[in-house]
Amino acid sequence: MPLRDNPLGELKVPLTWTAGIAFIVVLIVAVAALLSDRREAFDTDEYGNPRTLSDRVLAPVGEIASAPGRLTGQGVEGVRGYFFAVSENRRLREELEKARRWQEIAVSLQDTNERYRAILGLKTDPPIPMASARVVTDSRGPFAQSRLANAGTERGIKPGNPVMSENGLIGRVVGAGQDVSRILLLTDPASRTPVMIDRTNSRAILTGDGGPNPRLEYLRGSAAVREGDVILTSGDGGLLPRGLPVGVAVRGLDGRWRVALAADKAPVDYVRILLFEDFTQLARTQNLTPAGAPPPTPGAETLPPPPRLVAPPPTAATPAPKAGASAPAASPARGGATPPAKAPPSPGGGR
Amino acid sequence: MTGSAARGLPPWRWLGVPMLQVMAVTFVFALPLRFWGLSLPEPLFAMPVVFAWAVIRPAMLAPPAALLLGLFLDMLWGTPAGFWAVCLLLPYGLVLGGRGMLAGQSQLMMWTWYAAATGVALGAGYLITMLETQVAPDPVSVGWQFLATVILYPFAHRLIDRFEDADVRFR
Numbered sequence: 001m002p003l004r005d006n007p008l009g010e011l012k013v014p015l016t017w018t019a020g021i022a023f024i025v026v027l028i029v030a031v032a033a034l035l036s037d038r039r040e041a042f043d044t045d046e047y048g049n050p051r052t053l054s055d056r057v058l059a060p061v062g063e064i065a066s067a068p069g070r071l072t073g074q075g076v077e078g079v080r081g082y083f084f085a086v087s088e089n090r091r092l093r094e095e096l097e098k099a100r101r102w103q104e105i106a107v108s109l110q111d112t113n114e115r116y117r118a119i120l121g122l123k124t125d126p127p128i129p130m131a132s133a134r135v136v137t138d139s140r141g142p143f144a145q146s147r148l149a150n151a152g153t154e155r156g157i158k159p160g161n162p163v164m165s166e167n168g169l170i171g172r173v174v175g176a177g178q179d180v181s182r183i184l185l186l187t188d189p190a191s192r193t194p195v196m197i198d199r200t201n202s203r204a205i206l207t208g209d210g211g212p213n214p215r216l217e218y219l220r221g222s223a224a225v226r227e228g229d230v231i232l233t234s235g236d237g238g239l240l241p242r243g244l245p246v247g248v249a250v251r252g253l254d255g256r257w258r259v260a261l262a263a264d265k266a267p268v269d270y271v272r273i274l275l276f277e278d279f280t281q282l283a284r285t286q287n288l289t290p291a292g293a294p295p296p297t298p299g300a301e302t303l304p305p306p307p308r309l310v311a312p313p314p315t316a317a318t319p320a321p322k323a324g325a326s327a328p329a330a331s332p333a334r335g336g337a338t339p340p341a342k343a344p345p346s347p348g349g350g351r
Numbered sequence: 352m353t354g355s356a357a358r359g360l361p362p363w364r365w366l367g368v369p370m371l372q373v374m375a376v377t378f379v380f381a382l383p384l385r386f387w388g389l390s391l392p393e394p395l396f397a398m399p400v401v402f403a404w405a406v407i408r409p410a411m412l413a414p415p416a417a418l419l420l421g422l423f424l425d426m427l428w429g430t431p432a433g434f435w436a437v438c439l440l441l442p443y444g445l446v447l448g449g450r451g452m453l454a455g456q457s458q459l460m461m462w463t464w465y466a467a468a469t470g471v472a473l474g475a476g477y478l479i480t481m482l483e484t485q486v487a488p489d490p491v492s493v494g495w496q497f498l499a500t501v502i503l504y505p506f507a508h509r510l511i512d513r514f515e516d517a518d519v520r521f522r
Contacts, residue, residue, distance in 0.1 A: 015409050016409045019409030019410055019411055019447065020447070022413075023414040023444050026415055026417070026440060027441075030418055030437045030440055031433065031437060034432065034433030034437055035433075036432075050426070050432070055426075062378075065378070065382055066382040066384065137378075137381045138381060138383040139381060139429050140393045141428060142477075142489055142492035142495075142496055143434070143476045144429045144434075146428070147383075184429070207486055209486050210488040211492050212492075267388070269383065
């Protein structure tokens, strides 16, 4: 049928109006998507299938696309190393001499430390296994700072695992696919990390704001931190292990205390993902809480009953206590919680 | 005049191809590449395209295309889904509503309007981030992204120049 014969053929919809309606509908869809996907929900189950799928697609493409740049960089480094070998050698010798002196001090300190641990009976943290990965994409904007690394659940990586470069902590895993994981950097506005100032042991929360130097929030005391103080993870809350290097304290242009990140000393191409388990989750709480009071050991002495302040007059119906009897099996003060002294012991005891 | 020109401008030419180009360039800039020790900036490459779409003509397909671009940026950069879609759609709507004012303006004035639209997009991002994370993003970082995006106006101008008068039905 020709278009002119169609009764709707002459119908002309105003283009601006239809575009406006399309705009409003799409805006509503975008706002609904934004409200349903909050950044704090980036967790084990709520990271989302579309996001995991897109990460799985982006990671191999990024790996291939960044290969020429990576290889070129390695080539340039090789050429530079060839031409500057003498000065590099001199610098390394100086570093080696310093390191040897530090090694002697470290051996002595390690010995002292082990003796103290043995005397105090301290239980040290178990060693933390780790997985190495290469960064394949890098987001550096003011509203989100994250990276994709080419290792995932197949290597035991889970959301929450801390991520380090060779110099210090860079962030934590917020989403993990089979062979890819997304790392939320310490500088992301959604990042919060419990830290401590090494010199004073003061606690603070490292809060990212999209800039290169995250803030130290919730600092207590006026002299808690000084310029150049070393900042470490505090391990509070059990999310991160204690003592990972984070950076040094600096005063920002806005007067706030901030942290110059240790990881910024060198480009972050490769990362180490610590397969850290929260130690508080390793112990089962139900095993630590006794189910009930253990039965008394047969023949063991028990506490004497509390003295009665007002003795009731003896009546004929109440028999007098036998001489030589030990403490009564149950006193009013104990409320019957203690079983009779001659009750048979339960196997295994109270432990 | 060829037959295809007489039929009008197909949407894939002024919507689809620029969208794919933006996706490709954004992805390249998200690679961990460094030159002389410095990493690449992170401009909002989608902004010139979205601005040009609103200026060229009203279209039903442009808002969904902006939504797709925004969702792609969210997946790539790790922002919540819908974040960049909202940030791109707001200036798109404002520019679409003010097309009458933009018609016939000089390139310098158009650049100024483009800067204002970029300010709306990044301002929306600033507010949404502040509401969501309870932290005000670093204004210096926002300023750098604004500058890196504003200098991209020549790409928007080229798109407008090429497609504003390309469809015979709108002459």
